[in-house]
Amino acid sequence: MADQTNAAAPETAAPDMAGLTKRQLKRMKRFDNPWNNPKLIWGITLLMGIIALGIFGRIFWDTDLVFTGAVMPSQAPPGFENLRGQAGLASSPLGTDVAGRDLLALLIVGAPNSLYVGMLASLIGMSLGIFLGFTAGYTGGRIDDVIRVGSDVMITIPPLLILVVVQASFGDITLTMMAILIAAFVWQSPTRLIRAQVLSMRESGYVQMARLSGASNRHIMFREMLPNLVPYLFGSFIANVTTSIVTAVGLEVLGLGPQRVPTLGRVIYDAIDSAALTRDMWWWWGFPTVLLMVMFIGLLLINLGLDEVSNPRLRRL
Amino acid sequence: MARYLANRVFTLFLTVFIAATLIWIIPRLSPVNPVDAMLGRMASGGGTIENSGALLDQLTERFGFNDPLIVQYWLYIKNTLTFDFGLSTASFPTPVAQMIATALPWTLGLMLLALILTFIIGNLLGALMVWEHTPRPWKVVIPAAMVFTSMPPILSGLLLMYVFSSTLGWFPLTGAYGIRVEPGWSLDFIGSVAHHGILPAMSIVLVTFGFWALGMRGLMITVQGEDYTVLAKAKGLRKRYILYKYMIRNAILPQITAFALKIGMLVAGQVLVERIFAYPGMGKLLYDAILTQDYPVIQGVSFVIILMTALAVFFVDLLYPLIDPRIRLGA
Numbered sequence: 001m002a003d004q005t006n007a008a009a010p011e012t013a014a015p016d017m018a019g020l021t022k023r024q025l026k027r028m029k030r031f032d033n034p035w036n037n038p039k040l041i042w043g044i045t046l047l048m049g050i051i052a053l054g055i056f057g058r059i060f061w062d063t064d065l066v067f068t069g070a071v072m073p074s075q076a077p078p079g080f081e082n083l084r085g086q087a088g089l090a091s092s093p094l095g096t097d098v099a100g101r102d103l104l105a106l107l108i109v110g111a112p113n114s115l116y117v118g119m120l121a122s123l124i125g126m127s128l129g130i131f132l133g134f135t136a137g138y139t140g141g142r143i144d145d146v147i148r149v150g151s152d153v154m155i156t157i158p159p160l161l162i163l164v165v166v167q168a169s170f171g172d173i174t175l176t177m178m179a180i181l182i183a184a185f186v187w188q189s190p191t192r193l194i195r196a197q198v199l200s201m202r203e204s205g206y207v208q209m210a211r212l213s214g215a216s217n218r219h220i221m222f223r224e225m226l227p228n229l230v231p232y233l234f235g236s237f238i239a240n241v242t243t244s245i246v247t248a249v250g251l252e253v254l255g256l257g258p259q260r261v262p263t264l265g266r267v268i269y270d271a272i273d274s275a276a277l278t279r280d281m282w283w284w285w286g287f288p289t290v291l292l293m294v295m296f297i298g299l300l301l302i303n304l305g306l307d308e309v310s311n312p313r314l315r316r317l
Numbered sequence: 318m319a320r321y322l323a324n325r326v327f328t329l330f331l332t333v334f335i336a337a338t339l340i341w342i343i344p345r346l347s348p349v350n351p352v353d354a355m356l357g358r359m360a361s362g363g364g365t366i367e368n369s370g371a372l373l374d375q376l377t378e379r380f381g382f383n384d385p386l387i388v389q390y391w392l393y394i395k396n397t398l399t400f401d402f403g404l405s406t407a408s409f410p411t412p413v414a415q416m417i418a419t420a421l422p423w424t425l426g427l428m429l430l431a432l433i434l435t436f437i438i439g440n441l442l443g444a445l446m447v448w449e450h451t452p453r454p455w456k457v458v459i460p461a462a463m464v465f466t467s468m469p470p471i472l473s474g475l476l477l478m479y480v481f482s483s484t485l486g487w488f489p490l491t492g493a494y495g496i497r498v499e500p501g502w503s504l505d506f507i508g509s510v511a512h513h514g515i516l517p518a519m520s521i522v523l524v525t526f527g528f529w530a531l532g533m534r535g536l537m538i539t540v541q542g543e544d545y546t547v548l549a550k551a552k553g554l555r556k557r558y559i560l561y562k563y564m565i566r567n568a569i570l571p572q573i574t575a576f577a578l579k580i581g582m583l584v585a586g587q588v589l590v591e592r593i594f595a596y597p598g599m600g601k602l603l604y605d606a607i608l609t610q611d612y613p614v615i616q617g618v619s620f621v622i623i624l625m626t627a628l629a630v631f632f633v634d635l636l637y638p639l640i641d642p643r644i645r646l647g648a
Contacts, residue, residue: 153332156627160585161619162339168607168615169344246469250589253471254604268475272593277475277483277490286479289472296468 040305046298050111050291057108065092065102066109066262073100077283095283097267098274103287110262111291114245117179117263121244124183126237129190134221136191137198148195151188159185160250167256175258182247186240193236194229201225231310238303242296249292264288322635329631336623337397340616341390402617407609413617416602421621424598427514428587431521439526440572443533444565447541450556459530466527470586474520474593481516488516491595517594521587529572536568543567573636584626 057063065071075089075096076082094103136147163181167173173181198221201207210224251257252265253272271277271285384392396402402413442459445451465473482490494509540546541564549559591600599618606614 149328149331152328153335156328156332156630157336157339157623158585158626160588161622162336162343164603164607165340165343165615165619168610168612169346247585249469250471250585253589254592254607256607268471272475277478280483282479282483285475289475292472293468297464300464300466 034309037305037308039301039308043298043301043303043305046294046301047115050115050295050298053108054112054115057104061104061108063105063109065105068099068101071096071100071102074098074279074281076281080283083280094287095281097270097276097281097284099270103267103283106262106267107264107287107291110264110267110288111295113175113261114248114264114292115295117175117182117248118241118245120176120179121182121186121248122237122240124180125186125240125244126190126233128183128187129236130194130226130233132187133191133194134198134225137195138202138217138221144195147191151191154185155188155192157185159247163247163251164254164256167251172259173257175261175263178248178251178257179244182244185247186243190233190236190240193232197229197232198225201228231306235303235306235310238299238306242299242303245292245295245299264292325631325634329627332627333624334394336627337394337620340619341393344612344616345386397620400621402620403613405606405611405614407606407611407614413613416614417599417617417621420597420599420602420618423596424587424591424600427517427591427596427598428583430514431518431525431587432583434518435522435525436529436572438522439529440533440565440569442526443530444537444560444568446530446534447537448560448564450560463527463530465523466525466531468524469589470521470524471589471593473523474517474590477516477520477523478593489513492597513596517590517596520590520594521583524586525583532572533568536571537564540564540568573633584622588622 071092072089073096074082074084075086075092077093077095078089080095092102092104094107096102097106132147132151136144159182162185163178166181207220207224210220215224248257248263249265249268252263253269255269255273257263257265265288267288268285271281271288274284276282276284400414400417402417405411405413405416408416442462445455446459478490481487489512492513494506494513545567546559546563549563554563587598588600588603590596591598592604595601599622602614603618605611606618
C-alpha cells in the first residue's frame, strides 16, 4: 500500500531531481532494474514460503502422520478445544481430522503437490501455446484458421466439466496425469496472445531485416521474436498456473483427483464431507484454505509485478 | 455483418459438437464397463442378484453397447441434440433430462443473481477507484479487496459459511429453502429462497467483482480525460451527475464484451459453490452423480453446462456489434 500513498506526491513535488525526497530517489534508482519490483519480490517470497514448507516440513516433521489413524482423531490445535471439550495436544500443532490424520503433515505433503500440478500443467500448456501461436501467426493461411478456430472453441469449454467426465470414467489418477489433463485446457490463451503479438511483430523492421539477411524461419521465430515476448510469456504462465490450480482444487473438492496422495483440495473435500463446519472444526478446512489463499495471492502479486516489468507506464515513483 | 454472424454460428456449433464428442469418447476409453458397474452397485445394495448373467446381456443390449461404434455415436448425437440423455443408473427409471430440468432453474436463478450483483458492485467500485471525489478510506479498501479476485469461489464460500452461518448464524448453512417451507409461489417460500441464496451468490460475487472493477478502472481513466468530461466539469454540473451520466455511462459499454471471456470460469466456479452449499442445482446433481458413478447424469449435466456456456458466449458475441459500432466497422 506504500505505492498508493506515495502516488500523488510526485505531482506536487518539483519535477526536477533535486525536489525529490530521499525515498523517491531510492525508488528512482530501482528503475535501473525493472525486475527489482516489490510486488514481484513479495509474490515470489510467498510462493517460496510454500515450497520451503514442503522441504523443511519433510525434514522436521514426520510425514507418515498423513495416514489414517496415525494420531488422535478430531483434536483442536493447542490452546483451543474441540466440541467434546478436549484441549488440543502439543503433538499436533495444527490439529487433526476425524480420521486421525495430522493436519500439519497433510499440509506439508499437500501444498507442494498443488503447486506442482499447477506449474506442470501451465508449463505444458505454455509450450503448446508457444508452438501453436508462432505457427499460426507466422505461417498464416489455412493453418492459422484451424488453430484460431480451435482455440476459440476450446476456450469456451470449461475444463472442469470435461475433467469430471475423464476422472469419473477412469477412477484413480496420478498427480502428473492430472497435470497433463489440465494442460489440455490451458494452451488457448497463450496461443491467442502469442499469435496476436507475432502478427504485429512480423512486419516490424528488425524481423524484415532478419528475413532479408536470409535468416531461417526458426531463427527469426525463436531468436528474433521470442525474446521480445518473455515478459508476456511469464505473465501468461503465472495466470495459467492460477487457472490450473483452481481447476485441480475444483476437481479435488468434488472428490475426484488423486485418491492416494494428499492434496489441499482433498483435505477440504474431506472436511466438507464430514461436516467440519457444523462440528466447528475450523482448523480442518481453515488451514488448507489459508495456504491456498497465500498461494493465490502470491501468484497475483507476481502477475501484477510482471505487468509493471513489461509495461513501464504502470510503474510509480 | 453476415460473415461475422456465420463465423459465430459456426464456432457455436463446432464447440457444442466437440464437447459432445469428447463426453462420448472419454468414457469409452475407460476400462470400466458401465453395465458391470451398475450391476455391481445393485449387488452391493441388495445382496445377490438372480440371473445376473442374463441381466447383464439384457442391459448391454438395452444400452446399445452391442451396436457398432459408429451407430452408437450417431444415436448419441441424435439423442443429445434432442436433450435425451437416457435414464439415470443411480435412481434408475428417472430420465436424466427430467433430473436436469428440476435442477436447472436453481442454477440459472443463482447465476443470474450473482451476475447482476457482481456487475453492479464491480463496476461501481471500479468507477470509484478512479473518481477524484471518492472518500479516502474507499481508495485504500477497494484495491486491498482485489486480493479476493485471485481465489476460487469455493474458498470464499467456505469463509462466508464459517463467518455468517457457523459463527454468526445469520444465514442457513446449506440448501436452497427451509425444510418447513412448502415450495410454491408464497411469500414465505420466496423469502426463504432469497435467504438461502445470499451466501452462495455472495461467494461468487466476492471473487468476481474485481474482474469488473479492474476493467472499469481502465475505461474510467480513458473517459476521465475526454473533452466532454472536462466540459461538464467546466459547466459546473454536480459531481455525482457527472460521475453517473457522463463517466460511468460512457465507460460501461465495453464491459459487456469482457463478459464472454469470464463465463466459462464462472460456470465451473458455480458448480463447486453449489456443491459446498448443497444447493439443489446442476453442481449438486453433478456431485451426487459422481458419488454414485451415474454416467448418464454426469454426461448430461456436463453437456448442458457446456451448451449454456457456449450459448452465453455466442449471444455476448452477437451483442458486441450492436453495442459498439466500432466493432461493426472492424469486422
